[in-house]
Amino acid sequence: MGSLWEALVSAYAFLAIVPVLPFLLVFGVASVRSGDRQRAIRLAMDITTAFLIGIVASLINKLLGNHFGPYLILLFMLLGAGLIGNAQYRMRGKVNGMRLFRAIWRLSFFAMSVLYILLMLVELVKSMFGSEPV
Structure with missing residues (x-):
């Protein structure tokens, strides 16, 4: 059971790092199966959101140096819902x-x-011009 869980976590991590892949995958499959492009786009958006939340929370954690990312996202989602x-x-x-x-x-x-997009650009700039010695 442990190796199955690790495989799922690895698959999620891979798909979350490049969220365009699950979007295109779901959109392609849904549009071929249903023929309805609008419905396929909505489904792809819904599924990709779970991956985006994971990677954005991780990027926020890395940027701020704490583990508040998922809670910050949840806070804004709850405020929006209110x-x-x-x-x-x-x-x-x-x-x-x-x-x-x-x-x-x-x-x-x-x-x-x-x-x-913004946080990935920030991470890219930090990695290129970071203060770490070469």
Whole structure:
């Protein structure tokens, strides 16, 4: 059981480092199977978000030198859910939990994509011009 878990963790780590791969893989398979490109894009976004959250949390941890990355992401997701839930309640008089979750998850895809690019650029610059002796 331990080696299976290690294999899953390694596969997740590989796919999280390059989140374009799971996006393209899921999009390709879903668009071929269903023929609906819009649905395939939404599914690819939903699945890739899990990988993006993992790598962005890791990059935040490395940048800040602590283990607060996943909690920071969760905090912003909860704040966003509160704001969107409040807007839903004011407009409709009730909160649709599934629509709220889907909205936060998809907004997280866009936010994590931007953060992934920015944090990877920061790490690249730090590795190129870092203060470590050669």
